[in-house]
Each structure stands twice: as C-alpha cells, then as structure tokens.
Amino acid sequence: MARNCRTGLPMRRRPSGDPMAEYDRLPRAARRWLAEATLPWSARSVRRVWQRALERSGGDEAAALAGLEQAEAARLRREAMHLAGAADGNCAGLGPQARRG
Secondary structure (H helix, E strand, O other), X not given: OOOOOOOOOOOOXXXXXXXXXXXXXXXXXXXXXXXXXXXXXXXXXXXXXXXXXXXXXXXXXXXHHHXXXXXXXXXXXXXXXXXXXXXXXXXXXXXXXHHHO
C-alpha cells in the first residue's frame, strides 16, 4: 500500500460519536479559534489542549488561546521538517518516529 509521503500527520480513524456535538460543547473562544485554525483539528484535541492550558493558567482564557496557538505552531514546525525531509528524498514509507533511530 502506498503511503502519502507529503505529510507527517498521523492517519487515524474517526472516533465514534457526534463530532458536531463535541464541537458545540467547546467554549465559545475555543470554537472561534478552531474556525480559524490552520490545521484540521478535532474538537476532542482542541478540548484537551484547552483544558490543560486552563489548568496551568488558573482559568485564564487568553492563556488557553495562547496554548492552542503554541500547540499548532509546534505541529506546523514538525510538519515543515517532515516536508523538507520528503523533498530531499528521505521518505521511504517510514513515519517520522521510525526515522529518528
């Protein structure tokens, strides 16, 4: 089976349940952020990052939004590194973790 070497994003099955209901349960600020996000985040992932950032900041929504921005920026950096490696011909059907060794 051929692998898409152009992205390092993991392929995952969609979780069971209603993704729109999960989106609707996000706080308004997180929904607004998700609507403008660069990457295709799931509502579940956004909730996880949001909750961790809120806990670390003592409930500060601005800090939680900054946490989402930081998480996305980190993922974009990893994706750019993966794409640079694929452009150099280093994609041999192995994911980024397998090439680290």
